[in-house]
Amino acid sequence: MSLRGTREVREDHQIFRLTGLLDAFSEPAFRKVIGNCIEEGPHNIILVLAQIDFIDSSGLGALVQLVKQAQTAGGSLQVVTNPRVTQTVKLVRLEKFLSLQPSVEIALENIKK
Template sequence: MTKCLDDGPNHVILDLSKIDFIDSSGLGVLVQLAKKAQTAKGSFQIVTNPRVTQTVKLVRLETFLSLQTGVDVAIENVPSK
């Protein structure tokens, strides 16, 4: 993912809707990727399911990590420029 943010498009959508569990290491990686996207003036949106969303909310990162309920919603929220 880091390489994608370095070399690829400025706007990335990561679909985590099929995973059942995320721990502090995974959350740390998502925070690093979100910061990297901000630095590059891009966006990094994460599609989640209720279980992942609950974990992210426990550590109060839901706004910073730009959680989305579906890929279609995330695509609609990609900045136009």
């Protein structure tokens, strides 16, 4: 599989640290796994994409769907990113919608607000 990661569940949030490619090949499994975890709760999600080598339109579409799913469940989804992912997200002007964050610590502070 081109995408791998770990999941850390805390009282009020989940952190996913992902590596590899978030593309048309990995997107269906990514969306299903993260979507199921949002349903299980907690509903605040931090996706750490700092080690992602590539994201395409399928990956961006999955992120948009997951943000909406988290918000519907009463939570939030934030993305900790790297320059490559940030550039791709900014090209389609989704940086605010996807709540791009420079670090996990800042994302955690945003949950507590």
